[in-house]
Amino acid sequence: MRRSRAITERVSNMPGTRARRSDAEVVAAVRAAVVEELAEVGLGRLTMDGIGQRAGIAKTSLYRRWDSPQAILLDALHAGFPQEQPAPSPTDDLRHDLIQSLRLMVAWLGTPAAQATAAVLTERARYPELAEAVYTQVFEPKGGRFTGTVLRHYADTGRIDPDRLTPVVLDIGEALVLKFALDSGELPDEQTLADIVDQAILPAADRRA
Amino acid sequence: MRRSRAITERVSNMPGTRARRSDAEVVAAVRAAVVEELAEVGLGRLTMDGIGQRAGIAKTSLYRRWDSPQAILLDALHAGFPQEQPAPSPTDDLRHDLIQSLRLMVAWLGTPAAQATAAVLTERARYPELAEAVYTQVFEPKGGRFTGTVLRHYADTGRIDPDRLTPVVLDIGEALVLKFALDSGELPDEQTLADIVDQAILPAADRRA
Numbered sequence: 001m002r003r004s005r006a007i008t009e010r011v012s013n014m015p016g017t018r019a020r021r022s023d024a025e026v027v028a029a030v031r032a033a034v035v036e037e038l039a040e041v042g043l044g045r046l047t048m049d050g051i052g053q054r055a056g057i058a059k060t061s062l063y064r065r066w067d068s069p070q071a072i073l074l075d076a077l078h079a080g081f082p083q084e085q086p087a088p089s090p091t092d093d094l095r096h097d098l099i100q101s102l103r104l105m106v107a108w109l110g111t112p113a114a115q116a117t118a119a120v121l122t123e124r125a126r127y128p129e130l131a132e133a134v135y136t137q138v139f140e141p142k143g144g145r146f147t148g149t150v151l152r153h154y155a156d157t158g159r160i161d162p163d164r165l166t167p168v169v170l171d172i173g174e175a176l177v178l179k180f181a182l183d184s185g186e187l188p189d190e191q192t193l194a195d196i197v198d199q200a201i202l203p204a205a206d207r208r209a
Numbered sequence: 210m211r212r213s214r215a216i217t218e219r220v221s222n223m224p225g226t227r228a229r230r231s232d233a234e235v236v237a238a239v240r241a242a243v244v245e246e247l248a249e250v251g252l253g254r255l256t257m258d259g260i261g262q263r264a265g266i267a268k269t270s271l272y273r274r275w276d277s278p279q280a281i282l283l284d285a286l287h288a289g290f291p292q293e294q295p296a297p298s299p300t301d302d303l304r305h306d307l308i309q310s311l312r313l314m315v316a317w318l319g320t321p322a323a324q325a326t327a328a329v330l331t332e333r334a335r336y337p338e339l340a341e342a343v344y345t346q347v348f349e350p351k352g353g354r355f356t357g358t359v360l361r362h363y364a365d366t367g368r369i370d371p372d373r374l375t376p377v378v379l380d381i382g383e384a385l386v387l388k389f390a391l392d393s394g395e396l397p398d399e400q401t402l403a404d405i406v407d408q409a410i411l412p413a414a415d416r417r418a
Binding site for chain 2: 121122124125128131135164166167168169171172174175176178179180182183185192195196199200203204
């Protein structure tokens with residue numbers, strides 16, 4: 001907790017006598033602060049004051065980079081979401097790469113940023129534009145569907161039939177990971193990820209499975 | 210809203226001069242009240258007083274049937290969850306029955322009881338025993354997995370290979386319905402349910418698909 005820090009600290013590189021954090025450190029502190037603040041006070045009470053106080057940044061400094069608490073939140077969710085690779089490894093092994101893409105999803109689900117993302121989507125009815133922005137500004141620029149990114153890569157290279165990659169099929173892996181987490185309160189282990197790939201994704205996506 | 214009703218109304222059939230609701234009407238009013246109360250005040254502030262006031266029932270009357278607000282909530286969620294049929298129709302048509310079982314799930318998802326169930330599962334970290342009770346006292350006694358109930362029926366009659374009915378495969382349909390609802394904020398339409406069955410469940414469960 002940084003509540004006791006001076007809020008006169010500056011985002012810019014103006015000279016001063018205080019020990020200052022670098023620009024990147026300040027941005028990281030603000031992103032961490034908005035995620036913590038959301039967990040503590042909820043979406044309806046997210047303010048520039050609350051975020052600034054938690055990060056130890058003057059509100060005027062926050063406004064130099066972001067124009068609203070929602071903009072800070074989206075920035076933090078974007079920074080916390082993994083950048084998906086079309087082919088996470090050069091193995092040319094569809095099964096391996098699908099499991100790897102689900103591992104990337106599970107690693108993300110364990111982060112505070114993922115909890116914050118879930119909180120926004122849960123409140124979709126009250127904040128529809130913010131939920132929509134999570135899709136357009138967070139998920140889609142980074143790839144958007146972990147297994148879908150891999151499946152499209154293998155369709156592009158002729159390994160699987162692109163006609164099989166319907167919206168439903170592109171969603172199977174993520175849907176099963178989320179359902180497992182919902183039912184068990186835990187993240188799926190390695191064996192479960194392999195079962196999801198072998199028993200659900202490959203039979204649907206790959207005629208040879 | 211029934212807040213203005215006299216709270217001296219009785220659950221029992223004791224004679225009295227007031228117009229009284231039947232036992233079944235009172236139980237239905239209490240079940241509706243706990244679901245409304247949960248949506249308004251949240252799980253942490255659910256009380257016998259709040260539920261009684263909303264239903265127009267004296268707290269002492271509530272205690273004759275239920276021993277806690279959580280017991281009332283579980284009763285209401287159980288009453289609101291559909292009783293699954295192993296074979297919803299005598300068509301002996303696997304595809305038809307799978308779509309029908311997803312329709313049953315979607316119809317339930319549109320009810321206030323389903324919203325209340327989701328609220329309990331969302332708060333699993335804070336109320337782990339209540340979330341667990343939703344599985345043991347609500348889902349499992351009624352069948353527990355809409356498509357799973359159908360798939361097990363067809364495995365029992367030799368139509369599909371029981372070895373294919375792994376936990377992952379039994380979860381595909383429900384997982385995709387929930388993911389669709391999460392992403393779109395809407396419930397899947399008929400075409401989406403058919404796509405889920407044709408493109409995901411049948412390829413995984415049925416070698417002939």
